[in-house]
Every structure is written in C-alpha cells, then in structure tokens.
Amino acid sequence: xxxxxxxxxxxxxxGNLLAILDDAGKYAEEKKFDVGVLLQxxxxxxxxxxxxxxxxxxxxxxxxxxRLTDTEKNAxxxxxxxxxxxxxxxxxxxxxxxxxxxxxxxxAAAADRRITQPRWTGKTLSGQEFLIQHVIPNFYFHxxxxxxxxxxxGVGIGKSNYLGAMPxxxxx
Amino acid sequence: xxxxxxxxxxxxxxGNLLAILDDAGKYAEEKKFDVGVLLQxxxxxxxxxxxxxxxxxxxxxxxxxxRLTDTEKNAxxxxxxxxxxxxxxxxxxxxxxxxxxxxxxxxAAAADRRITQPRWTGKTLSGQEFLIQHVIPNFYFHxxxxxxxxxxxGVGIGKSNYLGAMPxxxxx
Numbered sequence: 137x138x139x140x141x142x143x144x145x146x147x148x149x150x151g152n153l154l155a156i157l158d159d160a161g162k163y164a165e166e167k168k169f170d171v172g173v174l175l176q177x178x179x180x181x182x183x184x185x186x187x188x189x190x191x192x193x194x195x196x197x198x199x200x201x202x203r204l205t206d207t208e209k210n211a212x213x214x215x216x217x218x219x220x221x222x223x224x225x226x227x228x229x230x231x232x233x234x235x236x237x238x239x240x241x242x243x244a245a246a247a248d249r250r251i252t253q254p255r256w257t258g259k260t261l262s263g264q265e266f267l268i269q270h271v272i273p274n275f276y277f278h279x280x281x282x283x284x285x286x287x288x289x290g291v292g293i294g295k296s297n298y299l300g301a302m303p304x305x306x307x308x
Numbered sequence: 309x310x311x312x313x314x315x316x317x318x319x320x321x322x323g324n325l326l327a328i329l330d331d332a333g334k335y336a337e338e339k340k341f342d343v344g345v346l347l348q349x350x351x352x353x354x355x356x357x358x359x360x361x362x363x364x365x366x367x368x369x370x371x372x373x374x375r376l377t378d379t380e381k382n383a384x385x386x387x388x389x390x391x392x393x394x395x396x397x398x399x400x401x402x403x404x405x406x407x408x409x410x411x412x413x414x415x416a417a418a419a420d421r422r423i424t425q426p427r428w429t430g431k432t433l434s435g436q437e438f439l440i441q442h443v444i445p446n447f448y449f450h451x452x453x454x455x456x457x458x459x460x461x462g463v464g465i466g467k468s469n470y471l472g473a474m475p476x477x478x479x480x
Binding site: 137138140141145148149179180182183247250252256258259260261264265268269270272273274276277280281283284287288290294295298299300302303304305306307 | 309310312313317320321351352354355419428430431432433436437440441442445448449452453455456459460462466467470471472474475477478479
C-alpha cells in the first residue's frame with residue numbers, strides 16, 4: 137500500500153496539479169494579466185507563494201519515495217529556480233517521471249526502515265510513521281494550498297479538479 | 309496500516325484542528341471581534357465556509373471509518389447545525405470519540421471490501437481505492453482549507469500547527 141500511495145496516487149495528484157496550473161494559465165490569458173502574478177501569490181504575507189508550494193509538494197513526493205526506498209543518493213536534485221508556468225510544470229513532470237521509476241518491490245522494507253532528514257538533526261521516524269504523519273499530510277497540505285491560492289484569485293476550479301477521477305466499478 | 313491512518317492519524321489531525329480553532333478564538337478575543345466572523349469565512353464566494361469545511365472533514369473521517377469497517381448503520385448522525393465555536397469543537401470531539409471505538413482488527417477486511425455511497429448511484433470502489441483516492445485526499449483537503457482560511461484572516465498559525473508533533477526517536 138505504501139507504493140500505491142507514493143507512486144500511483146501522488147502521480148495522479150500531480151497530474152491534477154498540472155491541470156489546475158493550466159487552468160490558471162488560461163484564466164490569466166482570458167483576463168489579460170501575467171500568470172506570474174498568480175505564481176507569486178499567497179494567502180498571507182508570511183506564507184510560501186504558489187511557486188514554493190508546488191516546489192515543496194514536489195520535494196515531499198520525491199524525497200518521500202527516495203527515503204522510503206533508501207535511494208536518496210539517486211534522487212534528482214532541484215535548485216528551486218523555477219519562475220515561469222512552463223518551468224514549474226516541468227518540475228512536476230520531472231518528479232512524476234522519477235516516481236514512476238519505482239516498483240512496488242522497492243518499498244518492500246519501507247515501513248520498518250528508520251528515516252531521517254537533515255533538519256531532524258539525527259532523530260528518526262519509522263518508515264510507516266514518516267509516510268503517515270509526515271509525507272502524506274505535507275503532500276496534501278501543499279497541493280491543497282495551490283488550489284486555495286488559485287481559487288481565492290478567481291480561477292474556476294473546485295474539489296473535483298483536486299481529487300480527479302475515481303476508478304469506479306459498476307455494482308455487481 | 310489502514311487503521312493507523314484512519315484512527316490514530318486522523319485523531320491526531322483532528323486534535324491539531326481543535327488547537328487552531330482555539331487559536332482562532334483567542335485571536336478574535338484579542339482583536340475584539342466575534343469569532344463567528346471567522347467561522348463564516350471562505351476564500352472564494354462559491355467555496356464552503358469554515359464551519360462547513362470542518363463538518364466535511366469530520367464526515368470524511370467518520371464515514372471513512374464506518375464504510376471501511378462496514379458499520380455505517382452504527383455511525384452517529386450529525387445534522388450540520390453547528391453555528392458556534394463550542395458547537396463545532398464538540399462535533400470534532402464527538403468524531404474523535406467515535407473513531408476511537410475502532411480497533412485495528414475492525415479494518416482487517418477493509419482493503420478488499422466494495423464501497424459505495426449515496427451520490428455514487430451504485431458504483432463502487434475497493435476499500436483501498438476509497439481510502440487512498442477519496443478518504444485521505446478529502447480529509448486533508450478540508451483540514452488544510454480550515455488552516456488556509458484562518459491564516460488568510462491573520463490567525464498566527466503555521467504548518468507545524470497543522471502537522472503536530474512527530475514521534476521522533478533518537479538515532480541509535
């Protein structure tokens with residue numbers, strides 16, 4: 137299930153994020169303003185702007201997969217220099233491509249692995265704690281904030297744009 | 309792991325939500341305005357207000373647990389009549405109490421159960437699909453929206469108030 141959450145589901149959510157960024161681009165075109173205004177927007181002066189929200193969502197997915205599979209050395213490095221819609225979309229697409237280099241097998245030992253990251257100064261979480269209490273809530277926090285910033289600025293999106301399609305099956 | 313996500317983790321997040329609602333209450337007192345203004349706030353005119361965001365987060369957790377364990381008939385019914393800070397906090401506390409009536413064993417067959425809900429008109433998801441693609445993203449969407457609405461209105465909260473404490477262990 138860890139693989140299902142971190143690879144297929146995060147891939148789906150990042151695809152939904154690409155689609156709402158396209159909606160933001162179209163909205164800016166229609167209203168004849170620079171989409172950069174939206175990319176620099178935030179809901180509070182001490183909050184990360186939209187570009188940074190996307191960058192952190194991307195890093196949460198990338199480093200979540202890398203740390204849970206103990207392959208952090210192989211993860212692509214991003215310098216957070218994106219400034220345009222095309223650049224931030226490329227960042228997301230790169231992370232989706234990276235996520236999809238993993239298979240379910242790579243996560244076989246993930247739940248019990250001890251996981252740390254630089255700002256934790258040596259302290260650790262189990263892989264399951266890291267996934268459930270850190271990766272998942274962080275990833276959805278930042279993807280939702282992108283949605284919130286765009287919606288607050290008038291982009292015509294709703295929760296279905298965030299959730300995406302469900303793999304429904306007809307009742308038997 | 310389904311139990312870990314739906315019971316202990318959602319309980320933790322609902323506790324964090326109670327704490328930021330208390331912060332909202334204190335902020336309103338300090339600034340001498342009615343906290344009801346915050347409870348009625350939203351980021352866009354066609355978005356749910358804060359009270360409804362909390363109600364939907366609560367229902368997502370409650371009905372997620374109920375449907376995954378096939379015990380929906382026993383779930384408490386809420387009529388979404390909360391109007392005050394005390395009432396909406398009591399709603400959250402009631403859901404936390406309900407979640408904690410479940411044990412890990414109750415979720416043993418959850419992943420493979422076929423799950424539906426009234427608005428799906430007979431269509432179904434597997435329990436695992438329901439959890440990963442519906443319950444988790446919905447729950448974090450609405451809890452994050454509460455955070456976003458409060459932060460936009462000046463309540464002094466950050467991401468650590470949303471995430472809560474981590475069960476760190478010192479490195480060996």
